[in-house]
Amino acid sequence: MTFEPTPQQTDIFQAIQSGSNVIVTARAGTGKTTTIVHAVKLFPQAKQGILAFNKKIAEELKIKLDGLPVEIKTLNAMGFAAWREGRKCNVDLDKQKKLLTDLLTQKNMSASYNEQRAIIKLVDSARIHGLVPKDTPKPGAALMEDTPDSWEYLQNWADTELGNEEIQLTRALLCLSISRALSGYIDLTDQLYMPTIFGALWPIYDLLYVDEAQDLSPLNHKMVRMIRAKQKIIVGDALQSIYAFRGAMTNSMDLIQNAMANTAPTVSLPLSVTFRCGHAIVARQLHYVPDYEAHASNPPGEVLHWEDEWSIQEIPDGAAILCRNNAPLISMALHILASHRPVHILGRDFAESLKRDIKKAVKDNSDLEDTLQLCRQFYNSQLKRNPTTAQVQMVEDKTNCIQALAGAKAKSRDDLLKILDAIFSDDQKPNAITLATAHKAKGLEWAWVMHLNPQLIPSKYAKDEEALTQENNIRYVLETRPSHTLCLASLENLNLDVSQ
Numbered sequence: 001m002t003f004e005p006t007p008q009q010t011d012i013f014q015a016i017q018s019g020s021n022v023i024v025t026a027r028a029g030t031g032k033t034t035t036i037v038h039a040v041k042l043f044p045q046a047k048q049g050i051l052a053f054n055k056k057i058a059e060e061l062k063i064k065l066d067g068l069p070v071e072i073k074t075l076n077a078m079g080f081a082a083w084r085e086g087r088k089c090n091v092d093l094d095k096q097k098k099l100l101t102d103l104l105t106q107k108n109m110s111a112s113y114n115e116q117r118a119i120i121k122l123v124d125s126a127r128i129h130g131l132v133p134k135d136t137p138k139p140g141a142a143l144m145e146d147t148p149d150s151w152e153y154l155q156n157w158a159d160t161e162l163g164n165e166e167i168q169l170t171r172a173l174l175c176l177s178i179s180r181a182l183s184g185y186i187d188l189t190d191q192l193y194m195p196t197i198f199g200a201l202w203p204i205y206d207l208l209y210v211d212e213a214q215d216l217s218p219l220n221h222k223m224v225r226m227i228r229a230k231q232k233i234i235v236g237d238a239l240q241s242i243y244a245f246r247g248a249m250t251n252s253m254d255l256i257q258n259a260m261a262n263t264a265p266t267v268s269l270p271l272s273v274t275f276r277c278g279h280a281i282v283a284r285q286l287h288y289v290p291d292y293e294a295h296a297s298n299p300p301g302e303v304l305h306w307e308d309e310w311s312i313q314e315i316p317d318g319a320a321i322l323c324r325n326n327a328p329l330i331s332m333a334l335h336i337l338a339s340h341r342p343v344h345i346l347g348r349d350f351a352e353s354l355k356r357d358i359k360k361a362v363k364d365n366s367d368l369e370d371t372l373q374l375c376r377q378f379y380n381s382q383l384k385r386n387p388t389t390a391q392v393q394m395v396e397d398k399t400n401c402i403q404a405l406a407g408a409k410a411k412s413r414d415d416l417l418k419i420l421d422a423i424f425s426d427d428q429k430p431n432a433i434t435l436a437t438a439h440k441a442k443g444l445e446w447a448w449v450m451h452l453n454p455q456l457i458p459s460k461y462a463k464d465e466e467a468l469t470q471e472n473n474i475r476y477v478l479e480t481r482p483s484h485t486l487c488l489a490s491l492e493n494l495n496l497d498v499s500q
Helices: 007-017 032-041 056-063 076-085 097-108 113-128 148-158 164-182 186-196 217-224 252-261 279-284 327-338 347-359 366-384 389-406 414-423 465-478
Strands: 021-027 046-051 070-076 204-210 228-236 267-272 304-305 320-323 343-346 433-437 445-454 482-489
Touching: 007 021, 007 267, 021 032, 032 046, 032 056, 032 204, 032 228, 046 056, 046 076, 046 366, 056 070, 070 076, 070 252, 076 186, 097 113, 097 433, 113 148, 113 164, 113 186, 164 186, 164 327, 186 217, 217 228, 217 252, 228 252, 228 347, 228 465, 252 267, 267 304, 279 304, 279 465, 279 482, 320 327, 327 343, 327 414, 327 433, 327 445, 343 347, 343 414, 347 366, 347 389, 347 414, 366 414, 389 414
Parallel strands: 021 228, 021 267, 046 070, 046 204, 204 228, 304 482, 320 433, 320 445, 343 433, 445 482
Antiparallel strands: none
16 A cells, blocks of 8 residues: 655655654654655665554564664664663663662661662663762763752652661662672662763664654663664654653653753754544543544544443443543442453553552451451551552552452452452453553553543642643543544443343
C-alpha cells in the first residue's frame, strides 16, 4: 500500500529535508511512529539514530525499519553503550541495596527496611537530577550542586523524610556507588547517570530522532544535548506527560524548544489530526486539547455515560477497561471472571510488588482474617516511618487491592497469591477483556474502552498546579485509547445479579 502523507506530515518532511532541527507536537493517535519511519526512509544513505522511550517501542521501530542502517536504542541502551566503551561492565539491579548493606556494616550502623528504601530512593533522585557529592572520587559535570537546599528539594521530589544522619549516609552511598560504577559495577540508573555526568564516547549522527520527548528527565535532556547530530528531530506531546513520578520534567517540550532555538535553526510543527479516535471522542477532548482534530475518514464514534445500573454482559469481547487506580481494576477483573469471561490485567510488575508485600507481611500461609490483619499492620508500619503523600497514596491503593482480592472467596494468604497470578497472567486468551491503568495503556488502542470510576481523576492527593496538570494529562491519555466507543461508568453501579 502506497504511503500518502498528510499536509502536516509533508510539512514535517520538508522541514527535515531543509536541514533544520524540527520539534513535532504529536497528539494522541496522530501517526507519530509512521511519520518517524517515513522520515527515516527519506535519507537511506545517512547515519541515523532513534532514541525510543522504552524497549517495546524500540522493537516495533526495528521491525518497521528492517533493512535500513538506522540505530534504534532506548535511552538506557544508548547510555550503556557509551559507558561500556573501553570498560567491562556488570549490571546489577540490586546494586544500591547491596552497597547500602555493606556501608551499614562498615559504619556499624543499622537502618530499618523503610529507612533503607527511603535512602535508596533518595540516591536515585539525586542521580536523576544529576547531583554529584563534593567528595566524590572523580569530579563530574553536575546538574545540581551538593547543598542542603538541593537535598531538601530532592527529598520533596522523592517524597521522603530523612534526618541529617540519614542524609549523610545517602551521600556516602552515592559516593560509593559512583566509585564502583567507575570500575564497571552499575545499575539501570547508572546507565544514564555515569556517561552523562562523568563523560563518555557518544555516537555521531547525521539525524537523531527523539521519541516521547515529553517524558525526558534532567539526565535525559543533557544526554540528548551531548549526543552529536547535524539535525535533531524531537517528537512528543506535553499533554501526554504522565511520568513526573519517575523523573520526567513536566515542561520538557518547552525546555527542548528553548535550548534548540538558541543553538541552530529550529522549526516547530504540529501533528494534530488523529487517525484513531472517532469524532465524538475527539470533541470530548477539545476543552483540554483545542487543536485536536479527527481525520475525515474516522468513524463518528460515541461517548456513553452509564449513569444507571449496567452489567458485564454489555461490555463487548476484546474491549478494554481503564482506570486511574489499580484497586477498581482488580475488583472488576474478579467480577468478570465470576461471569465466566476471559480477562487480563496489564501490569505484572505491580502484581509482583503486591505479592512481595503480602509475603513480607505474612511469613507463612495463614487464614484470610489473619492475613488481612497482618497486611494492615505491615502497611501501617510503613506509613508511620514515611507518612508522605506518595506513600499514603500507594498504601491506600495496595490496601484496597488486597481487600478486593479477599472478596474473591479467598480463604488464605496463598489463595490471594494464586488469584493475583491468575488475573495478571501473561497468557492472554482470545477476546479477553483487557484491564489497565492509564500508565500501562499509554501507546495502546482498542475499539471500545470503558473509563472506570472517572471520578478518581483528579486524585484527592493532587493539591498543586503541577499535580493537577498530571491528572488532566492522565485523563487525556486514558480517554484517547478508543477508536469507536468511549464509555464512562462507575463500579458502584455494576449490577452483579445480572452479571454473574
